[in-house]
Amino acid sequence: MPKRTDISSILVIGSGPIVIGQAAEFDYSGTQACRVLRDEGYRVILVNSNPATIMTDPEFADATYVEPITPEVVERIIAKERPDALLATMGGQTGLNTAVRLSKSGVLAKYNVELIGANVEAIERGEDREKFKQVCTSLTGIPGPTPEVARSFTCHTVDEVLAAGRELGYPVVLRPSFTMGGVGSGFAHNEDEARTMAEIGLEASPSTEVLVEESILGWKEIELELMRDREDNVVIVCSIENVDPMGVHTGDSIAVAPAFTLTDREYQHIRDIGFAIIREVGLEAGGCNIQFAVHPSNGRVVLIEMNPRVSRSSALASKASGYPIAKIAAKVAVGYTLDEITNDVTGITPASFEPSIDYVVTKVPRFAFEKFSSAEDTLTTHMKAVGEAMALGRNFTESLGKALRSLEDPQAPLRFAGPVMDKNEALTLASRPHDGRLQAVIQALRAGASVDEVFKATWIDPWFLDQLCIVLDLANQVAQAGVLDADLLKQAKRHGLSDAQIAEIRGVAETEIRSLRWSLGVRPVFKTVDTCAGEFAARTFYHYSTYDEETEVKPRTKPAVMILGAGPNRIGQGIEFDYSCVHASMALSKAGYETIMVNCNPETVSTDYDTSDRLYFEPLTAEDVLEVYAAEAATGPVAGVIVQLGGQTPLKLAAALQASGLPLVGTSPAAIHLAEDRGAFGQVLANAGLPAPRYGMAKSADEALRIASEIGYPVLVRPSYVLGGRGMEIVYDDATLITYVTTVTQASETNPILIDKFLDDATEIDVDALFDGTDLYIGGIMEHIEEAGVHSGDSACALPPITLGSEVIQRIRTSTRAIAEGVGVRGLINIQFALAGNTLYVLEANPRASRTVPFVSKATDVQLAKAAALVMMGATIADLRIQGVLNKHTDGSWPAPSTPVAVKEAVMPFNRFQTSEGQSVDTLLGPEMRSTGEVMGLDASFGIAFAKSQTASYGPLPTSGRVFVSVANADKRHTILPMQILADMGFEILATTGTAEVLRRNGIAVTPVRKRSEGVSPDGEVTVVDLILNHEVDLVINTPYSGMGSGSTRRDGYGIRSAAVMADIPCVTTIQGLIAAVQGIAASRKGEITIRSLQEWAPLMRPPA
């Protein structure tokens, strides 16, 4: 059945900001869907509030709305655009939930919009636990044992949850309905835990519903990815087996594809169940993911859940198999049958087949517990990973080793050197699921534990454990060998040991092992991901390295550019860097180069085999990148290697790659050093006559104290060479400084600590600029909403800068140019300034693509990363202005008056983390970056743009109701005016005693409320925390009382803020944020919000000169 001609325009809903559980994989999926639908001739309308996505690039849709994904906003877009159909299965849980609400409220019917991909009934049968259970238990015609679900009860109150717990026996699992990434779900081992979790779970569920079910802890966890078309053709795209058994969220588990520990009988049985489910649920044209638990000693199969949409797992399965699930799902949604769709990879066979893979794929999660020092790091059914890395190898051990080193976490690769732990200690450590459990498993095996002992402690399948024994055995041989010969080295490489691991085991330098390996001719070959295990020739160049005999890299003639990606997403280095890499690939391809992408993040667009001419799915380590380069240099000319777009990951490799003779383009490693080394950079600034906050570098506590006393408190302290403000703190006194230097960061000769004067009450400014050696092009100047001291990644910011005069802007221009010139930048540079008094301090400069490049590009309609890639390959800014890649006459420093205001807001993951006592972690912003993603609000003026950014990130600002305010003494005088305005708008103001007193004296009507520390009064008056938890407050304003010590909880403020997070109520923690919020509320009340696509904004951003 060919594509439908009765529909001509399709609305696609994206997934919004990157949050834990809903990340870059939906940009990958959504981009594929948009591309396919446009290629098929449909008019594509897209809504997504996330500016860092490729899908929101104007060329991927006909009308791109970077607007909040709420039913109200989407309804307005529907009313304006009148699409014939809505494809809701690409935008994660956000897209699906929005579509369901639009359907239920009658909006879709009113505007005659058809839901394609999955209808509402199918979505509900798949997502609603009770309905899904009914589907599972009513399946017929499946050979073998009847499908089962875990015994369970659906509960709507805490009492019902407790009754269910008594009936099933503890432990039980709580799963709130309609939440993504397992928010609020987990194991309750007793009634107390059940009560706490029930409260959280009922709150998190849009339908106030929690499923309580029997424990299947420790069973094998298997996932299937299915695809179905309108003619009822169904295929399994991929099977995935979790190395971490049931009990750990699949997003937090190490997972492999294909499944390894099922016989054909058992595999076909779950396949039969999968087919029956997709049919019974009624998913007519699209993909789904189904999770199964299989008892390891009797094979009992229990169904866990189904996602009737593309998912994190489907993105992984697509990358793992070469079968592009989102693309195919989009095609079947518009009417194609699977046999009508060609398999891109072979070019001759159809998509109606089941991929066969002749390699092993391992996915490992990347966590960020170090960012939330008080958070409990035990892994549960509630997802906590912020990213993931994937690797391919010809066997499990090789792919695991590659995946672990792809994480770029020094703790991740299995450790075979150093002291052996006590066996029981290691087993105990391994028995608790946590980040790094596999390391504990290896240490237990090193200590002599048997596979059976480790299995009893962890329930990790013995097959995987036995594979680890193979690696351990080789590591021992490597340690004991007199001389490393080619055979042993080859064996070690075949089982995934890196040069660095071998070097550590042998106590020599990594480069020494590499030289030895090369001299012995032990080099990897590159195989191809081809969907069919070699049965048909592949037309696409999707490669991975392995130690085998024959390589498949084909010769080429055009000059190629190698782009190094950003690796796994983490806090501080997310999708924004992938965006720049993808843009570089697009621009360079257009400029006539062959593009070669190297990356290891399965969530991203850059690792789509369609993005670049060649894709190497490889770890971003010196070893792996050098091998890719060697393979490519042997097959054709390599014109350049780009390390500046993938964030700190490739930048860190620059020196090593240059030393090995790779043709790095753009800013040189020497120039990178000038910007990153504080001493060198200080000289650059001094030469240019630019002021910087006073600072010093300390290698010991004494030195730190001396520097602090010289420059005066408060000081900002951090380890050198970090991204995302890792370990950064503002310190107000000697005692805290000593603790920081000696225990938190362990300063030393090799690990110096930077100590900067902290500028109180300064305005922070971010600049993205392009420099070609002659001309400077300012991409954009962003003014932060929060004051300096809040990490730039966590601060909201506005572009154009809303309060800077032209004289300041001119100074920013001049300073930027001086720095770019002084450092020797060829390409992008990001500079952070702080305006304190009338002095423009330079805080830092990063000679690479920054986190804000996509935001600036969207807000100015100039694609900076594309321009940067061309500059790195030799184009001049003058050329690019003529070609229209850059603005012809002006740049980001002097935007046209018609340019809208864009506000970027950061999205924080506080609701994901809890302390071991079950409390939410503190929500204060600080110098350490903790946001996972961002949204953009775009409108004619700041107030509305800010209001949109809040709606898109945390939910709409209230336009009426109750405001609770409690601020630090230093902030009290700045609070008066905004509170007066809120009171004038009719808000009821609640405040704690101190703040209430100040407001009352200024003539503002205020109701005092009790602090949590005061407790409930004798006559039953509750505290503010109870009011917040009971949703009796609509907006919380709370600024912290003292300096931001690490993880120390400032009792009352912390209680207030964590209550706001738990109750999902907007919470403002800075005065600047308060003022912006008041502007946003005022604008919202006037109803001035417009809905406009990027294509409509473009002529206003770039008016003809």
Next chain:
Amino acid sequence: MKTVPALLVLEDGKTFHGESFGAQGETIGHAFFSTAMTGYQEGLTDPGSHQSVIIATAPHVGNTGWNDDDNESGRIWAAGLVVRDPSPRPSSWRATRSLVDEMTAQSLVGIAGIDTRALTTRLRDHGTMKVGISTTDLDPGSLLAKVRAWQPGNPVADVTTAEPYVVPSQGEKSFTIAVVDLGMKAMAARIMAAKGMDVHVLPATATLADIQAVNPDGVVFAGGPGDPAALSGVIDCVGAVLAAKIPVFAIGLGAQVFGLALGLTTYPLKHGHHGTNIPVKDLATSKVWITAHGHSHGLHAPASDEIPTAYGTLRVTHRCINDQVAEGLHLLDDGVVVGMAVQFHPESGGGPHETSAFFDQFSAMMTTRRASA
């Protein structure tokens, strides 16, 4: 761990050096690669694998060990097994021993640690060929000479049952059928029995009289290894059964014999169909089945809708949409289906289960025949 070197030599002279896996010794056979990711036990015990050296494209083999339930016959039939990474320790609650234990016990010679993908793509590009594996003769020239000299003989004679036997129906009996065993997988008989058929399995040498002796409602020709064109006795038998107006269901090698009996010709496929992921389209309904395959020959079937034959009109009902190879045939007599053939394995026995629906079509054919008789 000490490994024993092993050598693999292809008929074209290409060699691979690896490690011994399973029994030591020497073996020669037809090389084919299987893209199935599960079901090595079924594949090795499939009589259709007789005289074949299986190259597993799956990265790890032996993961689930060996059990007593999943055999497709009484023994391992494959001539050799080539894998990249064997699993030292099986993990399955049904496993009673390891794959290596079983290979050793049944003297199956294997080789591990070679670049199976390079071997696979070579067979894909250069076509199927003979192969030898040895742990006793590591001289490539000497092994190559033996490979080139090797002749397959009559594999069906080796795999067919020596004596007739019956697999009784389960539940209510609806039909009696005769199976001419050209190397049938056990799962075929099991499924037919589960669908209410008394299954009388006869040797490949069965004559029409032998078949009629069990008074069957239908006859199944199922299997197996080797070149169908060499089976002139069975080809004649198919003709005789059709002439006797007994419904025929032909599977695998049986389907090729069925085609030959109806005047079609067969040809060796370049690299065969061996896997459990192969799409076959029903040309009438457009439904695509994902099917299990194990055949190295194809039927030349004209594209025209109707092919007149001595026994009725032949129609190609299914094709593999990867390469357009004819996979299903119907023989119609006056518009009524009197014979059907599929080159794939609807019984699974390693592979997807949905195709067991084809046995229901066979039942329907027998019901129609009974009603008109």
